[in-house]
Amino acid sequence: MSEHSFVRTEMLPEQAPPATSIGVIGWMRENLFSGWLNSTLTVLSILFIYYVLSGVIPWTFQSVWNAGSLTECREIMNATWGDTHHACWAVIKDRWLQLLYGFYPPYPAYPSATVSTPPPEGWLPSYFRPNLALILLFVALAPVLFGRVPRQLLVVTAAYPFLMPWLLWGGTLWVPVMTAVGFALLFGIAKYGQSTLGALGSIIAAAVVALVWWLFLSGPVAGLFADIIPIRLPVVESRAFGGFMLSILIGVVAIGISLPIGIVLALGRQSDLMIVKTLCVGFIEFIRGVPLITLLFVASVLLNYFMPPGTNFDIIMRVMIMVTLFASAYMAEVIRGGLAALPKGQYEGADSLGLNYWQAQRLIIMPQALKISIPGIVSTFIGVFKDTTLVSIIGLLDPIGLSQSIRANQEWNGIYWELFAFIALLFFICCFGMSRYSMWLERKLQTGHR
Amino acid sequence: MKKTVFLGALTVAGLTAGVAGAATLDDIKARGKLNCGVTTGLVGFAAPDANGEWQGFDVAVCRAVAAAVLGDASAVEFVPTTGKTRFTALSSGEIDLLARNTTWTLSRDVDLKNEFIGVNYYDGQGFMVSKSLGVSSAKELNGATVCIQTGTTTELNLADFFRANDMEYEPVPIETNAEGQQQYLAGACDTYTTDASGLAATRATFENPTEHVILPEIISKEPLGPLVRHGDQEWGDIVRWTLNALIAAEEFGITSANIQDMASNGTDSPEVNRILGTEGNLGEMLGLEADWAVKAISAGGNYGELFEKHIGENTPVGLARGLNAQWKDGGLLYSPPFR
Numbered sequence: 204m205s206e207h208s209f210v211r212t213e214m215l216p217e218q219a220p221p222a223t224s225i226g227v228i229g230w231m232r233e234n235l236f237s238g239w240l241n242s243t244l245t246v247l248s249i250l251f252i253y254y255v256l257s258g259v260i261p262w263t264f265q266s267v268w269n270a271g272s273l274t275e276c277r278e279i280m281n282a283t284w285g286d287t288h289h290a291c292w293a294v295i296k297d298r299w300l301q302l303l304y305g306f307y308p309p310y311p312a313y314p315s316a317t318v319s320t321p322p323p324e325g326w327l328p329s330y331f332r333p334n335l336a337l338i339l340l341f342v343a344l345a346p347v348l349f350g351r352v353p354r355q356l357l358v359v360t361a362a363y364p365f366l367m368p369w370l371l372w373g374g375t376l377w378v379p380v381m382t383a384v385g386f387a388l389l390f391g392i393a394k395y396g397q398s399t400l401g402a403l404g405s406i407i408a409a410a411v412v413a414l415v416w417w418l419f420l421s422g423p424v425a426g427l428f429a430d431i432i433p434i435r436l437p438v439v440e441s442r443a444f445g446g447f448m449l450s451i452l453i454g455v456v457a458i459g460i461s462l463p464i465g466i467v468l469a470l471g472r473q474s475d476l477m478i479v480k481t482l483c484v485g486f487i488e489f490i491r492g493v494p495l496i497t498l499l500f501v502a503s504v505l506l507n508y509f510m511p512p513g514t515n516f517d518i519i520m521r522v523m524i525m526v527t528l529f530a531s532a533y534m535a536e537v538i539r540g541g542l543a544a545l546p547k548g549q550y551e552g553a554d555s556l557g558l559n560y561w562q563a564q565r566l567i568i569m570p571q572a573l574k575i576s577i578p579g580i581v582s583t584f585i586g587v588f589k590d591t592t593l594v595s596i597i598g599l600l601d602p603i604g605l606s607q608s609i610r611a612n613q614e615w616n617g618i619y620w621e622l623f624a625f626i627a628l629l630f631f632i633c634c635f636g637m638s639r640y641s642m643w644l645e646r647k648l649q650t651g652h653r
Numbered sequence: 654m655k656k657t658v659f660l661g662a663l664t665v666a667g668l669t670a671g672v673a674g675a676a677t678l679d680d681i682k683a684r685g686k687l688n689c690g691v692t693t694g695l696v697g698f699a700a701p702d703a704n705g706e707w708q709g710f711d712v713a714v715c716r717a718v719a720a721a722v723l724g725d726a727s728a729v730e731f732v733p734t735t736g737k738t739r740f741t742a743l744s745s746g747e748i749d750l751l752a753r754n755t756t757w758t759l760s761r762d763v764d765l766k767n768e769f770i771g772v773n774y775y776d777g778q779g780f781m782v783s784k785s786l787g788v789s790s791a792k793e794l795n796g797a798t799v800c801i802q803t804g805t806t807t808e809l810n811l812a813d814f815f816r817a818n819d820m821e822y823e824p825v826p827i828e829t830n831a832e833g834q835q836q837y838l839a840g841a842c843d844t845y846t847t848d849a850s851g852l853a854a855t856r857a858t859f860e861n862p863t864e865h866v867i868l869p870e871i872i873s874k875e876p877l878g879p880l881v882r883h884g885d886q887e888w889g890d891i892v893r894w895t896l897n898a899l900i901a902a903e904e905f906g907i908t909s910a911n912i913q914d915m916a917s918n919g920t921d922s923p924e925v926n927r928i929l930g931t932e933g934n935l936g937e938m939l940g941l942e943a944d945w946a947v948k949a950i951s952a953g954g955n956y957g958e959l960f961e962k963h964i965g966e967n968t969p970v971g972l973a974r975g976l977n978a979q980w981k982d983g984g985l986l987y988s989p990p991f992r
């Protein structure tokens with residue numbers, strides 16, 4: 204061995220990385236101050252964020268919650284902080300129930316009772332019916348949205364479209380039950396009549412029977428049952444509907460119905476049958492070609508002229524129909540995008556298995572097309588839900604419409620941002636929830652094509 | 654298929670709706686409620702309170718009519734209408750009466766086939782400026798930026814006024830009164846113009862109302878009144894004379910406090926007795942009970958009481974009677990005789 208051994212025989216002990224490249228400092232050097240340009244931008248951004256937050260945070264949190272009017276709010280602000288640049292949340296405290304439920308009576312059976320003065324013998328909590336409808340909505344949606352929920356809950360899902368209007372509007376239980384019987388007839392004949400009537404014949408027969416039932420029979424039969432077994436809730440007029448409840452109602456109905464209609468329209472648009480295709484294209488292009496606000500004016504103004512004078516076709520129903528049609532057209536195009544994205548091989552594969560059109564759609568095409576369309580579908584849902592605030596323009600008292608009414612009170616005239624902030628918060632919670640769900644669903648359905 | 658179901662449901666809904674009757678009065682009696690169109694919110698004139706009860710000067714007209722017709726001031730279904738939907742709601746029969754600070758103009762009366770039954774508030778368009786601007790007359794506003802609600806008569810009046818005085822202005826279009834307040838306070842415009850009652854109500858909400866002045870010029874006539882649709886004169890008569898009863902009641906000193914006493918004991922004035930239904934058969938002529946006016950006045954008080962309660966000088970709106978005083982006091986209120 205050589206005497207001049209420059210070869211190290213033992214390992215150097217591992218040293219900690221320099222303090223400037225680990226931990227918070229290292230992360231900041233790497234991400235925020237990696238060069239003079241980034242450093243400048245970082246400093247500017249921090250200054251900007253500080254500027255915004257230093258205005259918003261004191262305004263939001265150094266606020267007045269207990270006051271009877273804007274003037275009183277201002278007096279308290281002046282006494283406490285010496286200026287009036289603070290939020291007056293007292294208006295929300297005073298009116299939050301109205302912003303949520305509109306003029307819906309808290310105890311429909313006792314018109315004179317209010318939240319602060321419940322009826323003596325009332326055992327149900329206030330706003331029981333709309334709250335129950337909302338809870339049941341989640342129960343009904345659960346088996347559709349999440350795979351792990353017991354399938355038995357689908358019974359609730361099927362019953363919900365009939366239960367919800369009954370809970371909200373009241374009246375006799377037999378009307379929604381008889382409407383449901385109509386649907387049962389429709390599907391029963393369409394399904395089991397095929398052997399005797401053929402495919403097309405059974406569908407036509409089902410439609411005719413169901414229409415006759417709904418138009419002429421279901422009313423008297425419901426009346427008969429109502430006489431024998433009277434189960435009824437006190438009626439609440441549509442006029443009393445308002446606030447965030449109205450937004451959710453219109454939004455849920457439009458979302459729930461527009462998806463199936465949208466699928467049918469999208470399929471119709473790709474159909475080989477000329478009349479079906481023309482009808483679908485015409486409908487989609489017409490609805491997409493006009494603004495929603497125009498359709499709402501048609502619902503509120505024009506339909507009034509078309510119908511015989513004195514006809515009282517519920518304004519909320521009219522609006523729901525229009526918003527649903529509007530959403531359906533957009534939904535159809537989103538789903539058509541999903542259909543177009545499917546490789547041709549999928550269609551050919553379905554054909555080679557000997558599946559007929561509907562089987563292929565149900566088992567092969569639609570599951571994939573819908574999966575591809577999820578972001579677009581949820582985007583449309585969120586857009587429709589937010590568009591419901593447009594109904595304030597035709598005089599319905601949704602949260603935006605109510606904020607105008609609240610401002611028209613002498614106590615709260617002059618208040619502005621607080622109401623909008625509250626409404627924005629409500630909408631943000633719902634829309635953010637939908638958006639997160641869609642991301643979760645995308646991850647869950649990810650099967651590794653990308 | 655889905656569409657068929659849809660149309661079916663639509664038809665069902667259409668068929669279950671009521672069938673129109675001939676006379677509005679009979680319809681209301683059968684329904685048990687008066688459908689009254691109001692604004693979605695205007696300070697002092699119509700707004701729902703925390704319990705959802707509508708309050709205000711226009712609302713009081715609805716309640717008085719409901720009391721006269723149905724004997725119950727609370728038997729009113731208030732239908733909020735916007736500036737765009739109000740006339741359709743009336744002509745389609747959705748509402749029986751529109752009491753929504755609506756300016757009486759020829760085209761609205763004649764072309765839109767409405768019948769204005771009177772005036773419950775004489776308004777006019779004014780200007781509000783900040784005192785620091787140092788302007789004391791609207792004629793000094795040459796070159797000013799003006800916050801103006803779009804699509805209203807105020808917009809047209811403004812153009813007329815500036816043209817007639819050979820001045821120029823720059824409009825800042827706004828949609829609602831609340832937006833106008835914000836824009837004006839933020840300095841987006843030098844002056845805010847709308848009906849003088851609206852300006853007063855707006856100014857009252859400012860932190861420092863004394864820093865703003867309402868200029869003396871009133872540049873338009875805005876007679877605001879309730880209206881009904883063409884085609885049912887009997888119904889129009891009922892509404893017209895209910896409003897007249899409120900006005901006449903103030904003139905003759907009938908108040909909600911003394912009306913029961915006057916009605917049961919009778920008075921020395923034949924006209925008061927005729928209004929109260931203790932003499933003559935005016936109620937019968939209208940197709941109403943003899944004590945229709947007693948009920949109407951008891952609902953909220955006479956015209957003066959309603960004014961004081963909702964928009965008078967002791968309220969935040971703080972309007973002076975001005976043109977809306979009785980004719981004896983130099984105002985324009987003048988009810989035809991009850992005879």
